[in-house]
């Protein structure tokens with residue numbers, strides 16, 4: 001009985017850890033513009049997230065209409081999470097731009113935002129406390145130095161959209177394998193005793 005319980009607990013632990021590390025959203029397509037979107041849950045700085053999306057032939061999501069904003073939030077957003085989007089005013093304070101150069105006209109700021117909280121916030125984020133609405137965050141203030149983010153592809157992605165594990169995640173994978181091997185060894189010894 002004890003042995004069954006141990007195995008169940010180990011399996012539960014491994015499953016939970018795995019899901020926490022690799023819980024990226026599914027890839028979804030918005031029928032109105034044909035674009036694809038996916039949320040990646042490996043936390044990155046806004047600039048690293050921007051580079052990461054570009055490396056996958058995408059860009060941080062640019063939400064240029066209420067329809068696109070709502071579709072993306074409902075399908076790949078996550079209630080209560082802060083998630084990077086592809087807008088910035090780093091070039092000129094208060095002049096917000098999409099990183100793609102698309103026209104900045106539709107906005108969906110949360111209450112009191114953008115406030116460029118001292119000493120400044122220059123990156124666009126889905127604001128955890130206001131579902132589907134935006135906040136200016138990131139550097140130089142950096143309340144959320146690293147968060148999950150959403151990439152947008154204008155055409156169907158060529159590369160597989162599975163996240164590439166970071167060093168920390170590789171550490172976790174190795175830890176899980178060692179934990180698994182350790183428990184097998186432990187159970188075998190118990191069986192012999």
Ligand SMILES: [Ca+2]
Nearest residue numbers: 089116121122
């Ligand atoms: Ca700013």
Ligand SMILES: [Ca+2]
Nearest residue numbers: 115116135136
């Ligand atoms: Ca703000």
